[in-house]
Amino acid sequence: MPTAPTLELRRYSRLKNLRERAERQGAALQFWARTASLAVISCFFSLISRWDASLLFVLAGLVLFQLVGLIQFRFARRRNAPWWIGYLVGTLDIILLTVLLVTPNPFAQEVAPAAMQLREGSFKFLLIFVCLGALTLSTRLALYLGALAALTWTIGVGWVVFHAGTVIPATNLYSLPMTERLNLYLNPNFVDTFAQATNVLVVLIIGAIMALVVSRSRHLSEDYVKAERARANLARHFSPNVVDQLATDDEPFGPVRRQDIAVLFADIVGFTHYSEDHPAEAVFELLRQFHRRMEQVVFDHHGTVDNYIGDCIMATFGVPQASHDDATRAIQCAEAMIAALEDWNVQRVSRGYPPLDVRIGAQYGAVVLGAVGSERNLSFAVVGDTVNVASRLQALCRELQANICFGSRLVEAAKAESPATQLNARDHGPVSIRGRDEPVHVWVEHRAENQGAIAVSA
Incomplete structure (x- = not known):
């Protein structure tokens, strides 16, 4: 190094x-x-x-x-x-x-x-x-x-x-x-x-x-x-309007603090097998297109792209400053991601490529957030049980045959923000997840039809 x-x-x-x-x-x-x-x-x-x-x-x-x-x-x-x-x-x-x-x-x-x-x-x-x-x-x-x-x-x-x-x-x-x-x-x-x-x-x-x-x-x-x-560096994580605001602040991320936010994970189904069977150029081209589309959806809902983990994208809502509708925007963003993927699949199918499938997990709760790293490589980190649960809910989608899994705390927060909120998800009840002693109450949402896993990059 x-x-x-x-x-x-x-x-x-x-x-x-x-x-x-x-x-x-x-x-x-x-x-x-x-x-x-x-x-x-x-x-x-x-x-x-x-x-x-x-x-x-x-x-x-x-x-x-x-x-x-x-x-x-x-x-x-x-x-x-x-x-x-x-x-x-x-x-x-x-x-x-x-x-x-x-x-x-x-x-x-x-x-x-x-x-x-x-x-x-x-x-x-x-x-x-x-x-x-x-x-x-x-x-x-x-x-x-x-x-x-x-x-x-x-x-x-x-x-x-x-x-x-x-x-x-x-x-x-x-x-x-x-x-x-x-x-x-x-x-x-x-x-x-x-x-x-x-x-x-x-x-x-x-x-x-x-x-x-x-x-x-x-x-x-x-x-x-x-x-x-x-x-x-800020533009990699935040929407343009948030970048404009943060760029004018001497300490854009603020001090390390505990805060209630919404956390979302979105992951391509079958990507591991795809990456093993296709050239690296095709793998990275698919990732770039997927990340670009999902990132834009996050920014459209005033969210923050916290991290890219392979084919997985992590987004937060309420960072760096909490808002009155963070949970609502997280739910809307998850559904908009599914809609954006369906539009992209129409293009892929028309070009002779199979459609993609994505699984999304989201939760709301307390996290610890702040800047980490050194002066040469400073980044913004969000850690806590809420992050772990959101990641586990994304993995749980495959087991429950769902496209989206919401934690009940996210749904409750969205209803508290707007009692008239209409949800497309249904109450699945408590589910045990890995790494947690207590079960998590889950709401699930399904698409009209299962479009299958990926096979070829566009």
Whole structure:
């Protein structure tokens, strides 16, 4: 049996694979978001700028960014794409964009001082590429791009500052008189180092925020997977409406407690001989069809599928919360199971297969119920004399030539719930059952005709 560390390693491996797949899908999403962003920027510059060599240079740069993104997209589509491709493309993006933003356009008709490049607000385009990195759902990549953008912009500003003729404030700019500050701003060679430091701080903060958003998204996805796994486990036992209710509770099954419920067992007659004479595939196909049909009947009557034991299905009524008509619904469910089986037999006979026969036992009484198992494999259990009696009543059907055997406590509870309840079963009287000293008062119900045992799977 796998140990706890082994199970934890398997869980970690599954989560790692899910994350890698999400990152690959995020890289594809990043490419399309990048394409849309570059298309919008291209249209914007085409509309507001004069068509000349300078504009064509800008558009060529945007095309180059798209080609770099296409390289990453092609790698991202591969299952074994190298982890470093996102970092490489991000590095090329940030460095290339910084060079284009801080250096003059070589085709511009008028060459402006290098300091003027920093005043045009083009720094904001760096933020687009930092945000695009978050779409990969990689926390490290988001942090890396934010830090790289801050570093390259700092280097770019430094390159401008060290240009001959560049003017920077000798003291705190905001401590100077307004006249001196205006004179500095009007100087085309002036670089506001405080504003550029603010830009660096902003890109670092945005990079950190993007990393936090990605980290939060990853944790939410893990929580969602756990919630869906828990919901799937509940759906194996409860009807969809009960699953919706239980899925919202922190402790869906509640504490271990004693409670009066109805318990039902339904079993295919002759299944053991059938399983010995037929291939395993046919056996399991029959079981799946039988369980699916009987399960739906149980859910239609707001019952709970407690367990599958081979060809036997165990259902309870009053779990997890007791209702005012649990016994009545158990009786109605047993009769509906017989009706559903008869409908299925019509289909089987029409296809050339013999009909099936099922025997059902049900009882009402006190049980102990609660969650059992470990955190890795938690299930809901119902134990007690009522469960044992219901199982024995199902086995008693063959001896009494009955399709359904109800314990008298179930019938009494149903009459107490609704005095006008009409029963198709008849009072058979006390019967001794295996494993019990005292006899059990039994009510039996027969179908109009005996349809025989199974022979061939549909």
